[in-house]
Amino acid sequence: MEVLQILISGxxxxxxxxxxxxxFVLIYKATEMVNFxxxxxxxxxxxxxxxxxxVLGMSYIPGFIATVISMAIIGVVIERGVLRPMIxxxxxxxxxxTIGLGFILRAVAGAIWGTETKTLSNPFTGSVARISDLxxxxxxxxxxxxxxTLCVTFYLFFRFTRLGIAMQAASQNQLAAYYVGIxxxxxxxxxxxxxxxxxxxxxxxxxPVSLLEPVMGFIGIKAFCAAIVxxxxxxxxxxxxxxxxxxxxxxxxxxxxxxxxxTTAYVMLLVMLLVRPQGLFASIQQxxx
Amino acid sequence: MxxxxxxxxxxxxxxxKHNGQRxxxxxxxxxxxxxxxxxxxxxxxxxxLVYIYAIAGIGLMLLVGHTGLVSLGHAAFLAIGAYxxxxxxxxxxxxxxxxxxxxxxxxxxxxxxxxxxxxxxxxYLAIATLAFAHIVEQIxxxxxPVTGGFRGQLVPDAVFMGFDLSRGIPFYYLCxxxxxxxxxxxxxxxxxxxxxxxxxxxDSEISAQSMGIDLARTKTIxxxxxxxxxxxxGALFAHKLGYLAPDAFTMLTSIQLLLMVxxxxxxxxxxxxxxxxxxxxxxxFIAIMRDTLPTAIGQLxxxxxxxxxxxxxxxxxxxxLGIYGRWLKVKxxxxxxxxxxxxxxKRQKSYLRTERLx
Numbered sequence: 121m122e123v124l125q126i127l128i129s130g131x132x133x134x135x136x137x138x139x140x141x142x143x144f145v146l147i148y149k150a151t152e153m154v155n156f157x158x159x160x161x162x163x164x165x166x167x168x169x170x171x172x173x174x175v176l177g178m179s180y181i182p183g184f185i186a187t188v189i190s191m192a193i194i195g196v197v198i199e200r201g202v203l204r205p206m207i208x209x210x211x212x213x214x215x216x217x218t219i220g221l222g223f224i225l226r227a228v229a230g231a232i233w234g235t236e237t238k239t240l241s242n243p244f245t246g247s248v249a250r251i252s253d254l255x256x257x258x259x260x261x262x263x264x265x266x267x268x269t270l271c272v273t274f275y276l277f278f279r280f281t282r283l284g285i286a287m288q289a290a291s292q293n294q295l296a297a298y299y300v301g302i303x304x305x306x307x308x309x310x311x312x313x314x315x316x317x318x319x320x321x322x323x324x325x326x327x328p329v330s331l332l333e334p335v336m337g338f339i340g341i342k343a344f345c346a347a348i349v350x351x352x353x354x355x356x357x358x359x360x361x362x363x364x365x366x367x368x369x370x371x372x373x374x375x376x377x378x379x380x381x382x383t384t385a386y387v388m389l390l391v392m393l394l395v396r397p398q399g400l401f402a403s404i405q406q407x408x409x
Numbered sequence: 410m411x412x413x414x415x416x417x418x419x420x421x422x423x424x425x426k427h428n429g430q431r432x433x434x435x436x437x438x439x440x441x442x443x444x445x446x447x448x449x450x451x452x453x454x455x456x457x458l459v460y461i462y463a464i465a466g467i468g469l470m471l472l473v474g475h476t477g478l479v480s481l482g483h484a485a486f487l488a489i490g491a492y493x494x495x496x497x498x499x500x501x502x503x504x505x506x507x508x509x510x511x512x513x514x515x516x517x518x519x520x521x522x523x524x525x526x527x528x529x530x531x532x533y534l535a536i537a538t539l540a541f542a543h544i545v546e547q548i549x550x551x552x553x554p555v556t557g558g559f560r561g562q563l564v565p566d567a568v569f570m571g572f573d574l575s576r577g578i579p580f581y582y583l584c585x586x587x588x589x590x591x592x593x594x595x596x597x598x599x600x601x602x603x604x605x606x607x608x609x610x611x612d613s614e615i616s617a618q619s620m621g622i623d624l625a626r627t628k629t630i631x632x633x634x635x636x637x638x639x640x641x642x643g644a645l646f647a648h649k650l651g652y653l654a655p656d657a658f659t660m661l662t663s664i665q666l667l668l669m670v671x672x673x674x675x676x677x678x679x680x681x682x683x684x685x686x687x688x689x690x691x692x693x694f695i696a697i698m699r700d701t702l703p704t705a706i707g708q709l710x711x712x713x714x715x716x717x718x719x720x721x722x723x724x725x726x727x728x729x730l731g732i733y734g735r736w737l738k739v740k741x742x743x744x745x746x747x748x749x750x751x752x753x754x755k756r757q758k759s760y761l762r763t764e765r766l767x
Binding site: 154202205206207208209211212213215216217219220221222223224226227228230231235334341344345348352377378379380382383385386387389390393394397 | 473477479481525526532533535536537539540541543544547548550551664667671711712714715716717718719720721722725726729756758
């Protein structure tokens with residue numbers, strides 16, 4: 121029973137990684153950029169929700185929606201201001217710029233909301249679902265259900281809608297996409313809006329189980345490990361990678377000494393790169409010449 | 410404007426291109442040698458720090474600027490160098506041997522991480538080095554018998570032939586000596602076939618490969634050499650800190666090192682030194698700013714990392730060639746005075762194709 125209980129908490133933690141990893145994958149899939157600030161966007165989303173719900177006194181659902189919308193706007197602003205000038209620059213420069221962006225966002229959050237930890241009030245706290253002997257917190261259930269819904273939605277979106285396919289085209293070859301009439305720039309803005317609002321959802325769902333602090337974005341690095349374990353550029357891969365890393369971490373916490381347990385995600389990443397560099401769900405294919 | 414008449418093939422790979430350079434670098438050498446006579450201990454310490462960062466920067470520049478690979482975990486190599494050096498010195502090994510071994514150990518660690526990950530493209534390497542840095546951080550924090558764990562450990566004094574070199578003027582000369590040695594080593598590496606193949610890889614992997622360059626081997630060498638230089642810097646950094654604790658080697662340190670080479674100017678050894686001066690001066694500048702600015706802004710927590718991030722972003726958008734690139738442009742403006750055209754330095758854009766099909 122204990123094993124099952126750990127499994128469930130691992131799955132819920134894994135879904136958090138998966139949600140953030142999905143943000144990475146979304147931007148990567150559509151713009152071929154790697155956004156290192158995804159964790160910080162999540163942090164910003166959680167703080168905005170805190171502002172709307174706790175400070176301004178909105179109720180949960182409207183506060184949630186307001187957060188998602190304002191994060192989408194922030195995403196567009198970031199894309200227009202910082203990443204638009206970088207179109208056509210080497211990928212390394214884009215990577216560096218998102219790292220810098222992460223530092224700025226953390227400093228801004230620290231300046232506005234202070235560095236002491238905060239808690240976001242929400243309707244789930246304290247209520248527990250019981251299935252025979254197992255007990256699952258509603259906040260964990262919310263994370264799992266939310267992640268699965270979003271994953272399926274985005275999968276269908278990329279597979280079947282015009283916009284989703286246009287996004288993939290823009291990623292695969294910018295110039296060719298221009299030639300066939302895809303508004304690549306507008307699509308980039310849209311992807312950033314989507315990705316930032318996804319980060320907002322992740323932030324709101326994570327906030328009840330972890331505390332709000334400016335450094336909570338560091339979880340993004342572990343999510344990155346999850347994205348690579350699952351296969352960078354694949355949405356189901358991101359969720360699966362997240363689940364694997366999350367569950368492995370919970371078991372490591374139980375059975376391994378604390379120092380080693382903290383490195384689980386990173387060790388898994390390095391092992392994965394050694395054994396199967398393209399990840400579980402390969403989206404990297406060798407081009408045959 | 411200076412035109413160089415080349416009468417020998419050897420001139421193409423000379424370290425000094427012409428007598429003007431010999432004169433100015435000679436003057437600079439003279440200045441840094443007599444510097445302890447004129448400036449007081451605090452600024453001498455800061456200058457030593459510039460040299461230490463410059464050594465690490467030389468290593469990182471070879472990797473990022475000349476081979477085109479990004480590492481987000483160079484703080485780990487700095488840490489390995491620092492702790493290895495402290496351990497060897499503690500065992501009573503001679504100073505030069507200890508510094509050398511610290512460098513070699515870092516290089517070995519670099520080769521070990523680099524070898525499997527270098528088959529990957531940019532982001533994978535970056536994230537793998539980041540993971541490696543986190544693992545090293547945890548090992549340092551928990552391997553108490555050797556590293557002292559979270560409590561940290563005192564660094565033993567650097568005694569060489571009866572002289573204490575670990576602080577003040579002797580330490581300044583030690584750093585100066587090592588940085589000059591490292592710089593010469595790096596410049597000579599860049600003139601050699603290995604160095605040239607590194608640059609070829611940066612410019613185009615496919616064309617490098619078709620000219621018969623062994624990509625994996627060259628990249629591994631570049632990574633190991635880069636880690637080695639950073640390890641040597643770590644050894645000196647240990648003496649500069651005096652007390653080693655894991656919080657001196659975090660991700661922020663790695664980013665700071667990366668910021669140094671980007672701000673200085675990628676792909677030039679001049680840039681390393683400009684960058685090193687920049688990251689040593691910036692915290693001092695912020696400290697002064699904190700006093701003059703209104704308290705609401707001046708006392709903000711996280712002001713320093715935030716400013717680092719902001720400067721990184723601004724440089725990448727407006728001057729990707731860094732301080733050295735700006736200097737070259739200004740120089741060219743005066744060289745060709747009425748005829749300078751802005752378009753000379755127009756940035757080459759290359760539109761992305763997917764990395765997933767290669």
